[in-house]
Amino acid sequence: MQIVFQDPFSSLNPRRTVFDTIAAPLKHHKILPPGSKKADLERKVLELMETVGLAERLINTYPHELDGGRRQRIGIARALAVEPKFIVCDEPVSALDVSIQAQILNLLKELQQNRGLTFIFITHDLAVVKHFSDNIIVMYLGLEVEKASADELFDNPVHPYTKALLSAILVPKVNANKERIALRGELSSPIDPADECRFAPRCNYYCEACDKGTPPLIEITPNHWVACHCVGPDRNDLKLRPDFA
Secondary structure (H helix, E strand, C coil): CEEECCCCCCCCCCCCCHHHHHHHHHHHCCCCCCCCCHHHHHHHHHHHHHHCCCCHHHCCCCHHHCCHHHHHHHHHHHHHCCCCCEEEEECCCCCCCHHHHHHHHHHHHHHHHHHCCEEEEECCCHHHHHHHCCEEEEEECCEEEEEEEHHHHHHCCCCHHHHHHHHCCCCCCCCCCCCCCCCCCCCCCCCCCCCCCCCHHHCCEECHHHHCCCCCCEEEECCEEECCCCCCCCCCCCEECCCCC
């Protein structure tokens, strides 16, 4: 398993060139066969640079000489150096300009298809998630609240938190944006939380079970799971929270 980090500047050693950064895991994990020479190492580094779209002329440059997009490509090349099958992407595009975000996402998608990679893509941007992911898990204060395929989650969101997140996505089309769902109340402390729905203090809806334990994750349709006391055919007591009405 390898990780692509959020900040493409602080995750790179400023004293190491592009060559040194990408070569480090190759040397540490002894990826090249015994008896390999420096020329073989350089050839492998250049191959990885080409894979992620870095020009050969940048091999001896330092991170501060490059823009955010190129720095993130270095991080991706470093992750690919050990030939992983599984990569964790921790907010890999949140620190980049929108135009650069698209380039990096397209690169990751291409690598996923060409190399058969599996990604866990951690992000707060659901628009990015839909573009990139096959399956989505929505979490709130460390707990899963909903999980489904990307298409199912966007077409049929069920949990109130998921609906609020999706309502915040801006669509660049006239009259295409949904009414924004405002979340009120205070964020619960994640330290020693009470045995109740963690989203309850900010949820727009309420039923008698909300304060009576953490809701279990239940399968409401095939491969669509939700953790909410207010979801289900027997929920006749669902109502707007009186303090929010």
